Amino acid sequence: MRLLDLLAIVADDRVDFLGDLIDRGPRSRDTIELVRTTPQFHTIRGNHEELAIAACGKTPYDDHALENWLRSGGRTTIENYADRRELAEHIVWLRQQPLYRDRGDYWLVHAGLNPKQTITEQGAREFCWIRDLFHRSTTPYFPDKLTIIGHTISFTFLGVKPGQIARGSGWIDIDTGAYTLESGWLTAIDLGQRQVYQANAWTRKTRILDWEEAIVDIDPLRVHPRQFIVK
Numbered sequence: 484m485r486l487l488d489l490l491a492i493v494a495d496d497r498v499d500f501l502g503d504l505i506d507r508g509p510r511s512r513d514t515i516e517l518v519r520t521t522p523q524f525h526t527i528r529g530n531h532e533e534l535a536i537a538a539c540g541k542t543p544y545d546d547h548a549l550e551n552w553l554r555s556g557g558r559t560t561i562e563n564y565a566d567r568r569e570l571a572e573h574i575v576w577l578r579q580q581p582l583y584r585d586r587g588d589y590w591l592v593h594a595g596l597n598p599k600q601t602i603t604e605q606g607a608r609e610f611c612w613i614r615d616l617f618h619r620s621t622t623p624y625f626p627d628k629l630t631i632i633g634h635t636i637s638f639t640f641l642g643v644k645p646g647q648i649a650r651g652s653g654w655i656d657i658d659t660g661a662y663t664l665e666s667g668w669l670t671a672i673d674l675g676q677r678q679v680y681q682a683n684a685w686t687r688k689t690r691i692l693d694w695e696e697a698i699v700d701i702d703p704l705r706v707h708p709r710q711f712i713v714k
Contacts, residue, residue, distance in 0.1 A: 502633065503530070503634075504532070509559065512569070513563070527583055529633065531555065532577045538557065591630075592630060594610060598617060623652050623654070636660040646668040651706075669682050678692065
């Protein structure tokens with residue numbers, strides 16, 4: 484809520500969320516309800532929504548999918564609900580949300596796109612889960628749009644520090660790892676004013692940065708630090 488307070492949203496503003504409203508912290512239920520009932524708020528599905536839908540989106544529940552979700556934070560989300568009927572209603576609502584949103588100059592998606600496929604050839608597997616194939620592409624997927632993603636914590640990219648936004652070929656990653664001990668920063672961007680708004684879960688600090696001050700360009704040919712195993 485401190486980040487939303489920092490944004491100082493007014494009636495004609497629009498706020499887009501990039502998915503993963505759930506499974507991080509004790510207020511997943513409240514987060515969904517806030518986004519669901521606020522007219523200016525819109526969301527897309529992330530991989531955690533996909534896990535929840537796979538686990539609980541049909542009757543009887545899929546035991547294997549349920550176990551996958553529980554291991555990925557679903558247990559915390561389920562514990563948020565005193566009424567399991569409300570959980571079922573929220574799962575239905577999550578399923579109704581799109582996998583991406585085209586906002587003119589900006590294309591919003593949780594994880595990215597497969598650069599080797601058209602949009603119509605792709606689905607939740609790509610839009611909610613893809614990583615390296617998208618990150619390592621040297622050509623923007625859209626020649627006339629900036630793709631905005633989350634999913635991969637930005638400071639896992641080589642040269643990016645906690646709290647910074649990563650920029651690749653035609654995309655920026657604004658997942659600054661709010662739930663991680665190394666960062667704690669939850670990030671929002673103002674596309675019109677080109678400003679970055681952040682609130683820290685651990686220090687309780689907030690800050691507003693200029694766009695270029697917060698963004699770090701990455702090398703698509705060397706996305707992550709090399710890792711060696713020696714025997």
